[in-house]
Amino acid sequence: MAEWTRRRFLAASGALAAVPAGAALLGACSGDDDGEATAREGEGSTGTTAAPLDPSDWASVRDQFAIDPDLRHFAAFVFASHPRPVREAIERHRRGLDANAESYLLAEEEENEVAVRLAAAEHMGGDPADIALTDSTTMGLGVLYGGLRLAEGDEVLTTEHDFYSTHEALRLRSERTGATVRRVALYDDPAAADPTEMVERLVASVTPATRVVAVTWVHSGTGVKVPVAEVAAALADADTSGDRPPLLCVDGVHGLGAEPDTAADLGCDFLVSGTHKWLFGPRGTGVVWGRPDAWRALDPAIPPFEPSSFTAWIQGGVPTGPAGFRLSPGGYHSAEHRWALAEAFRFHLDIGPAAVADRVRTQATQLKEGLAAIPGVEVVTPADPAASAGIVCASARDADAVEIVAGLRPLGFVASVTPYRERYARFGPSIVTTPDDVDALVEAVATLA
Numbered sequence: 001m002a003e004w005t006r007r008r009f010l011a012a013s014g015a016l017a018a019v020p021a022g023a024a025l026l027g028a029c030s031g032d033d034d035g036e037a038t039a040r041e042g043e044g045s046t047g048t049t050a051a052p053l054d055p056s057d058w059a060s061v062r063d064q065f066a067i068d069p070d071l072r073h074f075a076a077f078v079f080a081s082h083p084r085p086v087r088e089a090i091e092r093h094r095r096g097l098d099a100n101a102e103s104y105l106l107a108e109e110e111e112n113e114v115a116v117r118l119a120a121a122e123h124m125g126g127d128p129a130d131i132a133l134t135d136s137t138t139m140g141l142g143v144l145y146g147g148l149r150l151a152e153g154d155e156v157l158t159t160e161h162d163f164y165s166t167h168e169a170l171r172l173r174s175e176r177t178g179a180t181v182r183r184v185a186l187y188d189d190p191a192a193a194d195p196t197e198m199v200e201r202l203v204a205s206v207t208p209a210t211r212v213v214a215v216t217w218v219h220s221g222t223g224v225k226v227p228v229a230e231v232a233a234a235l236a237d238a239d240t241s242g243d244r245p246p247l248l249c250v251d252g253v254h255g256l257g258a259e260p261d262t263a264a265d266l267g268c269d270f271l272v273s274g275t276h277k278w279l280f281g282p283r284g285t286g287v288v289w290g291r292p293d294a295w296r297a298l299d300p301a302i303p304p305f306e307p308s309s310f311t312a313w314i315q316g317g318v319p320t321g322p323a324g325f326r327l328s329p330g331g332y333h334s335a336e337h338r339w340a341l342a343e344a345f346r347f348h349l350d351i352g353p354a355a356v357a358d359r360v361r362t363q364a365t366q367l368k369e370g371l372a373a374i375p376g377v378e379v380v381t382p383a384d385p386a387a388s389a390g391i392v393c394a395s396a397r398d399a400d401a402v403e404i405v406a407g408l409r410p411l412g413f414v415a416s417v418t419p420y421r422e423r424y425a426r427f428g429p430s431i432v433t434t435p436d437d438v439d440a441l442v443e444a445v446a447t448l449a
Contacts, residue, residue, distance in 0.1 A: 161224065
């Protein structure tokens with residue numbers, strides 16, 4: 001990653017030159033007259049003293065969360081709880097905005113959005129200027145697929161297993177452009193999904209007309225993990241008759257924060273993710289990560305609120321700012337949540353992405369083995385960690401998924417049901433669960449299946 005300072009980043013975005021009137025206001029509102037603009041050092045949203053994080057101690061990591069201690073949380077990845085540093089950052093920004101919203105916005109917006117991109121790039125790899133900020137995975141997929149430069153005769157290849165947001169965003173784009181969308185099945189039985197076969201099936205379906213390949217890193221309905229890095233390498237070697245291989249676009253929401261690979265490591269062109277799932281980031285936040293040359297294939301789908309675009313509008317020119325700024329949807333967002341995203345990335349980095357991934361993988365393997373030993377229970381997710389991540393899906397011969405998940409609630413377990421055509425009981429062991437929790441869950445499922 002290039003060495004970036006905040007000032008250099010601001011200058012590159014055009015922010016320092018484009019809003020000279022804001023400079024005086026920045027100084028005017030940087031004092032102590034903004035009421036409770038800054039939370040006291042070490043104080044969280046409840047006013048309690050913050051317990052220091054020991055990143056090598058999983059009990060300490062768990063203690064950073066305010067989740068109900070009487071429950072075992074195996075659905076935290078659906079809509080995450082905030083760890084203490086994120087809660088404190090949200091509260092700090094909320095106080096500042098409540099005390100004097102306009103002045104706090106002028107004083108804090110550029111610096112904090114830069115901080116988010118810097119932290120995101122440290123975690124994901126690549127250049128911070130090539131990260132767009134969004135409110136969710138779905139918004140990011142809309143930005144990506146809604147902005148693709150496609151024409152009649154072009155083709156997008158996706159899979160049968162992708163989520164609604166990918167399929168619908170591509171359908172809408174095809175209607176506007178005349179491009180076609182094809183789907184391929186990467187596996188017939190999710191439990192038997194094989195990484196090599198998935199790559200072979202996908203690449204075999206690429207044609208000279210294929211401009212984009214759209215996949216999901218980890219399938220939320222089965223827990224199958226697509227070997228994205230291997231797909232990227234195979235596409236680079238495929239005979240596509242074009243100037244370059246098709247763009248590889250990834251919905252990465254169930255990999256980011258659960259897998260050790262960075263977006264840059266994966267070799268994809270774009271990775272879209274909400275950050276309020278496995279990363280345990282602020283609710284209502286997300287990112288689009290892109291390679292610098294890949295951004296040229298997109299046009300903004302939503303007008304951005306970034307300085308070079310405003311300057312171009314005023315002067316009648318063309319925006320020239322970094323792609324990550326120009327492709328970030330404009331309008332006012334939940335600033336206190338967006339700006340706290342930097343703390344979420346830092347929290348994850350402090351623990352260590354490899355350590356987090358190992359914690360998730362170890363518990364997921366333990367859970368799959370335990371469930372598989374229960375008579376009448378079928379584990380849908382592959383046993384092999386090469387073909388799976390943190391999500392574990394299962395079905396039972398004598399009870400449906402809704403009955404199992406509902407039956408777990410009074411026993412103190414929080415799980416979910418896959419909200420798709422195929423209904424499975426779905427579990428997500430993570431940094432807020434323990435191996436003892438996994439053993440207890442297996443025992444509970446055995447009484448219900």
